[in-house]
Amino acid sequence: MIDWVKLRHTPYVRLLFVPFRWRALVRSSELGLVIAAAIVGLISAFVVAAISQISQWLHQAVFEIGADDHLSAAASSLPWSALIAPMAGGVLMGGIIWVLARWHKKPIVDPIEANALHGGHLSLTDSFILVGQNLISNGFGASVGLEAAFTQLSSGFASRIGRALQLRRSDMRTLVGCGAAAAIASAFNAPLTGAFYAFELIIGAYSIATLAPVVVAAIIGTLVTRSLGSATMEINIGSLEAVTTGDFLPALMLGLMCAGLGIVVMRLVTYVEKSARKSFIPAILTPMVGGAMVGVIALFSPQVLGSGHGALHFDVGIELSFFAIIFLIITKSVASAISIGSGFRGGLFFASLFLGALIGKLFAIIFGFILPTTLTPAVYAVIGMSSFAVAIIGGPLTMTFLALELTGDFPIMMLVLGAVLASSMLVRKTFGYSFATWRFHLRGESIRSAHDIGWIRNLTVNKMMRHDVRTVNIDTDLQKFYEEFPLGSTQRVIAVDETGRYVGMISLPEVYSSSFADKDKDGDLRDLLRFKQAYLLPEMNAKEAVSRFDRSESEALAVINNTQERKVIGLLSESHTLRRYSEELDRKRRELAGEV
Known part of the structure; x- marks a missing residue:
């Protein structure tokens, strides 16, 4: 009898049981990502075959068509089934909508949105829910296709594999694209179509770094589909000798x-x-x-x-x-x-x-x-x-x-x-x-x-701002202000009221300028307030922050917790925001070129 525990710890087999080694291979090697893409292509082919077969079974049961017939071309469809079946499907969909409205209120994220905003993260549970809805819709005769189910579930499995391998954001997005590529390639028996569907619609760009995994997934999906004997789609247009x-x-x-x-x-x-x-x-x-x-x-x-x-x-x-x-x-x-x-x-x-x-x-x-x-x-x-x-x-x-x-x-x-x-x-x-x-x-x-624009949304004011801000009560007299903030101690001081609410920003060089009131005379800090209604919120992204800087014509703005309490929590400068934005852009460029 085989001792599986002992076998697992032998040097040659241990590699198969240690997830870390697989993660390390995929994260450090392009070949590892290609292998993962091939696995995704294999899974996607079976996903397409299973969904197509379930849909066909539903058509046969509901509309009484033959096993080799397509619903939209079946001459044997009964008139009354054509009328009643979509309505029955609508009743089932209504029930699902009622259930989801109470226990699953989040909208289902599709592969395009996942790659654009969420770094390729898709919920496999949500993907199965969408597949069920799509099968009911198509199976009972609603005028919709199954391509949404194909790409959703295939990309969902790809995303789940990517999370298990702890892939980087760019690799995760590529693997999700591999799932969609293999699904479309399997559905249409068209590997080039599947690959470019991923490049143009799911990943959003073509690069040398993404070429191999996407094409491999599409080819594997097509070959597995052909080996399963699934029906291929071809159109005969006759002979077209030359184009004038x-x-x-x-x-x-x-x-x-x-x-x-x-x-x-x-x-x-x-x-x-x-x-x-x-x-x-x-x-x-x-x-x-x-x-x-x-x-x-x-x-x-x-x-x-x-x-x-x-x-x-x-x-x-x-x-x-x-x-x-x-x-x-x-x-x-x-x-x-x-x-x-x-x-x-x-x-x-x-x-x-x-x-x-x-x-x-x-x-x-x-x-x-x-x-x-x-x-x-x-x-x-x-x-x-x-x-x-x-x-x-x-x-x-x-x-x-x-x-x-x-x-x-x-x-x-x-x-x-x-x-x-x-x-x-x-x-x-x-x-x-x-x-x-x-x-x-x-x-x-x-x-x-x-x-990918999700990284812009992730680059928030909260992540970029300074927390060591200096504040002053707006009712502070000028002489005390000079004592607390000597020239050169800081560039900007944020003014707050007695409750700690933001009221504006004071430029220290302006306080000490010759154009302002003489130090020996009484002055009011309110005369120095700038940007009273210009501020940033911690959830704003870098793009929104830059736009706020442009509108207010300020080099720095205070960050407040919310528009009701207006408690000062930080300070952000335009130069630092632009530098961080440029660094992220450069990182994305290098990822696209396959340099990282």
Whole structure:
């Protein structure tokens, strides 16, 4: 019989049981981080497979479709199940909302917010909660995709592994990006798409230091998914021999069209959310009402159910009439907006691909009446798919590589790249947000991407200020002030009243200046007060402090505990704030370059 305790302490096996050695390897070696990324990629592939299978089982049970059918393309869906199922899902979501409102009031942090503000820290428990909500939403037919669940849980596991390894902030953010990269790569059988999804949307920047772990995670995720026999996603656009100069004009026009419609959809989701909040309907009943509305739409257009995975394959390969495409675009857009706006959880990633493909086919019909073109409707569908997705999700290179990996056709990549750049630039200039960052903006967060700005918030006034401040009672006579604060003893003295409340700042050189009253004459310190309403609070970050210095035109400001008590707790100078800010910026630059 094996003595496991004795075996654990043998020299060769001990390495496997001592967490410190693993932590040391990952923290001190790029190879260690790559190994951790490979493990994350493996886990993410199983996460995607498990979530996809559970969703399919729900579709089979609720809508009575076949094991190989997709909900949005299943012709056997019963009309009454299409009506009742989303409503039933809304009832379940309402119950979850009621429970979370009482026992889990913190909002769930997604990978973008985690990397932007929290150094890559994600709650695995919260991730499982979101996955459950997403599965109920998608499984009962709400018009949302599963990509949010894929990336959330995969990144949640990556964050948990990073915390166990006690990774540095930059490495933690990279590992969270590895989880998202592997999830998207597994979902679409597209490693390049997954990798650049992480660079552009989760990490917020591309660097040599992050290249190896992210790409390894994406490749491992893809290979494991293929070995599991999961269905791959491919689009056949026929043969595209070469791209001519004349093909770029319609592609750019399609990109601009997708940008405008993408902004409309994002605004529509916001309008539904605001209307739901202002209505008389209780919050726990809003998903049920939204589900009922989606069910009514599904009676006339079953393709709005679910993410639209099957409908995309079905519609790209067939010829649709002008009015049929218009009808599908309107119904899918409205159903997606109602689903998310009424409280269902999920993403718009795949919905944006489906809508973009429809917009591309619509554009092909419209442009075909104006000018002759050598491009087929299927090519325009792929261009529209990428352009509309970049308007909603962001990530120009992500969507360009997605088109390349889905079609396997290199010539189309140039057209897609031009279109997605046009779409991305128009959205950024006129709207300024992707769908995820737009929702952060509505919550009051100033996040435009996953670029790390959390360190700025962590660099607070409380961490930078001096605590050894000198104060004086404002009623102190001038002669006593001269005795307590001789010239050269300090630069600034903070004046307080008899209760210790901040009333202003006194510059010592100004007191001793010849322009002030003669020492032998009576004077009042109140005549010397400056910055009476200019002060700092300990929770302010460096950026807010610098802005306050600029507005007050002061070289230093007092720090008070709060605006009610106004007790002086410190002093902070502008020069020290700028120096600390510059040091942190330089550290971030070196981390990005892989120098630390």
